[in-house]
Amino acid sequence: MVPGISGSDVGKKGFLERLEAGEVIIGDGGMVFALEKRGYTKAGCWTPEVSVEHPEALRQIHREFLRAGATVMQAFTFYASEDKLENRGNKPAISCWQVNEAACDIAHEVAAEGDALVAGGVSQTPTYLSNKSEADVKAIFQKQLDVFVKMNVDFVIAEYFEHVQEAEWAIQVLKTSNKPVAATLCIGPEGDLHGVSAAECAIRLVRAGAQVVGVNCHFDPETSLTAIRLMKEGLESAGLKAHLMCQPLGYHTPDCNKQGFIDLPEFPFALEPRLASRWDIQHYAREAYKLGVRYIGGCCGFEAYHIRAIAEELAVERGFLPDGSAKHGSWGAGLAMHTKPWVRARAQKEYWEKLQPASGRPYSTSCSKPTAWGVTQGHKDLTQQKECTTDEQLKQLFQRQQMVS
Numbered sequence: 540m541v542p543g544i545s546g547s548d549v550g551k552k553g554f555l556e557r558l559e560a561g562e563v564i565i566g567d568g569g570m571v572f573a574l575e576k577r578g579y580t581k582a583g584c585w586t587p588e589v590s591v592e593h594p595e596a597l598r599q600i601h602r603e604f605l606r607a608g609a610t611v612m613q614a615f616t617f618y619a620s621e622d623k624l625e626n627r628g629n630k631p632a633i634s635c636w637q638v639n640e641a642a643c644d645i646a647h648e649v650a651a652e653g654d655a656l657v658a659g660g661v662s663q664t665p666t667y668l669s670n671k672s673e674a675d676v677k678a679i680f681q682k683q684l685d686v687f688v689k690m691n692v693d694f695v696i697a698e699y700f701e702h703v704q705e706a707e708w709a710i711q712v713l714k715t716s717n718k719p720v721a722a723t724l725c726i727g728p729e730g731d732l733h734g735v736s737a738a739e740c741a742i743r744l745v746r747a748g749a750q751v752v753g754v755n756c757h758f759d760p761e762t763s764l765t766a767i768r769l770m771k772e773g774l775e776s777a778g779l780k781a782h783l784m785c786q787p788l789g790y791h792t793p794d795c796n797k798q799g800f801i802d803l804p805e806f807p808f809a810l811e812p813r814l815a816s817r818w819d820i821q822h823y824a825r826e827a828y829k830l831g832v833r834y835i836g837g838c839c840g841f842e843a844y845h846i847r848a849i850a851e852e853l854a855v856e857r858g859f860l861p862d863g864s865a866k867h868g869s870w871g872a873g874l875a876m877h878t879k880p881w882v883r884a885r886a887q888k889e890y891w892e893k894l895q896p897a898s899g900r901p902y903s904t905s906c907s908k909p910t911a912w913g914v915t916q917g918h919k920d921l922t923q924q925k926e927c928t929t930d931e932q933l934k935q936l937f938q939r940q941q942m943v944s
Contacts, residue, residue, distance in 0.1 A: 554656055554694040554719045555750060557610075558782045558833055563853050564656075566611050566786050566836020567604040568846050571618075572807070574600060582807050586624055587615045590641035591633045597642070601649040603843040608850025608861030609836070613658045614639070614646040614692065617699065620679045622665045625925055639683055643690035658721075659687035660696035661713070665923035667705045668916050676705060680712040687716065694719040698755050698786075701725055701732045702916055703740040707747040714748040721751035721784055721834070727758045728765045729797045732915040737766045738773025745774060745781045753784035756838040757799025760815070760823035763787035764830060771831065783832040787823070789815050789840025794906035800839075802909035810840065812898045818891045820845045821852040828853060910940070 557564055571587075574580040579589040579596045589597050601612050618624075619642065621635040639659070646657045661683050667676045687695055695718050697709035706722055713720045722744045730736040735743070744752045752770065754763050767785050774781060790813040792800045800806055805813070815823075820837070827835045835853075837845055843863065850861040851869065867873065870888035877883050885891070914920045928936075 551654070551656075551693075554658075555782075557656075558751070562833070563828065563857050564611060564834045565609050565846060565849055565853075566784075566834060567601070567609040567613050568837045568841030568843065569789060569839040570597075570600060570613070570615050572839040573842060574615075575807075584618070584623075586618050586638075587642060588624075588633050588638055590615055590639075590645060591637055594641060594645055598645050598649060601646060602652070604846055605649055605653050605655055606861065606863045607843040607847035608863065609846050610653075610655050611658055611834075611836070612646040612650040612655050613660060613696065614642040614687075614690075616642050616660050616683060616687075617662050619683060620661065620664050620666075621682055622679055622923075623662075635682055636686055639686040640690060643686065643692060646692075647690065656693040658694050658696050659683070659690070659692040660698050661709050662697075662699040663701060663705055667702070667708075668921045669923045670917050673708055676708050677712050680709050684712055684716055687718075692718065694721060696720075697722040697749070699723070699725050703731045703735050703743050704733065705916075706740075707743055710744065710747040710749050719751070720749045721753075722747075722749035723753045723755040723784055723786060725757035725799060726754060726766060727762050727795065727797065727799065728769055732797065736773070737769040738776070741770035741773045741781070742777045742779060745779045749781065751782040751784050751834060753786075753832070753834070755784075755786035756788060757801070758787060758795055759790060759792040760785075760787045760820070760826075762792065762795065764823070764826055764832075767827075767830060767832060782834065783830070784834035784836075785827050785832045786836040786838045786841075789820070789837055789842070789845055791815060791819075794909065796909040796911055798909070798911075802911060804907050804910065812900060812903065814840060815845065816896060817844055817848040818894075820848040824849040824852040828856065 571580060571585050574589055575582050579593050597615055616639050619638045624635055643659055650657045661680050664676060664679050666679050695713045695716060697706050697713060700706035706724055710720055710722050724740055728737055731740055741752050754766050763785055767783055788800060790810050796802055824835055835849055847861055847863045851864055854860045871886050871891055874886035875883055
């Protein structure tokens with residue numbers, strides 16, 4: 540049997556076939572953050588060795604997203620490029636090939652348990668941030684793509700790119716596989732970090748060869764949909780067509796600057812007070828659908844219950860509820876079974892739609908002041924290295940941060 544193909548794959552509708560039929564494709568959630576919270580990935584490097592080190596943990600996360608309604612099992616290949624696996628003191632005992640192959644294998648295994656597609660993805664690279672050549676950057680992407688082709692993923696994604704130029708290079712490599720290509724930038728309405736507008740970014744992604752374009756990570760659902768709207772308008776003005784995709788943060792980040800949530804002082808260990816409720820995500824799903832987005836998922840902060848909220852909000856359009864809804868009545872209907880009458884009184888849509896949740900932090904501000912060092916690709920501060928940051932270098936960074944703050 541061909542690697543990555545199971546008996547259940549025979550006759551399975553393809554990625555573009557589903558989108559062109561008007562189906563809603565639901566992505567998965569924030570694998571990196573979810574696994575970090577569970578003790579399987581390390582904050583800082585954010586690399587996905589878990590596919591080899593603890594395959595059962597990764598398998599379980601995939602199953603939770605599948606049960607919640609996800610129709611894409613995105614192989615956990617985020618930051619699985621060779622240069623990222625050995626960046627800043629991260630000394631890999633597991634090869635780039637092994638990490639990517641294991642991730643694809645697990646994604647295929649779980650996808651076969653439902654009617655799900657498998658995607659392999661590449662992300663921005665230390666090689667690009669270090670201002671290396673186009674050929675060097677493309678060689679990094681090719682190493683991951685070789686695995687995706689061998690493992691026969693259903694489609695490929697270029698995701699989490701701060702600069703449209705690098706995303707274009709990724710697309711140019713990925714499309715040589717003759718598989719459908721989706722591409723998402725981690726940008727907001729202001730565009731990429733080199734000053735390219737959101738509209739122009741979308742145009743460039745499509746002209747590079749992506750059939751599905753959009754945004755992921757760095758910004759909350761509301762801000763991300765604003766960026767999507769600008770991208771959609773740009774494509775229409777250029778006479779280009781593409782399917783739209785959105786996988787935002789599961790946090791409220793109205794105070795973000797152009798860099799997104801990584802500039803917030805709470806990133807990454809104190810973001811919990813900003814977490815979106817399941818009702819917030821139902822609202823996001825509806826607004827995304829109204830905008831014309833048909834690939835709707837989430838990124839950092841999205842847990843399985845957030846994905847279930849998307850699936851439940853769009854159950855009529857999709858024609859079914861996810862398996863996970865068996866344990867979750869619509870708009871809190873299960874609360875009708877509660878022992879306390881005042882809690883039973885909350886078993887209604889009107890209650891949860893009107894609720895403005897409190898944070899429980901009386902001395903906290905509603906928004907923060909982002910850190911703004913103002914550097915991006917091409918600046919010496921972003922030149923990457925294999926060696927770990929030294930204590931003296933960290934001391935200098937601490938001092939510089941105090942000056943900026």
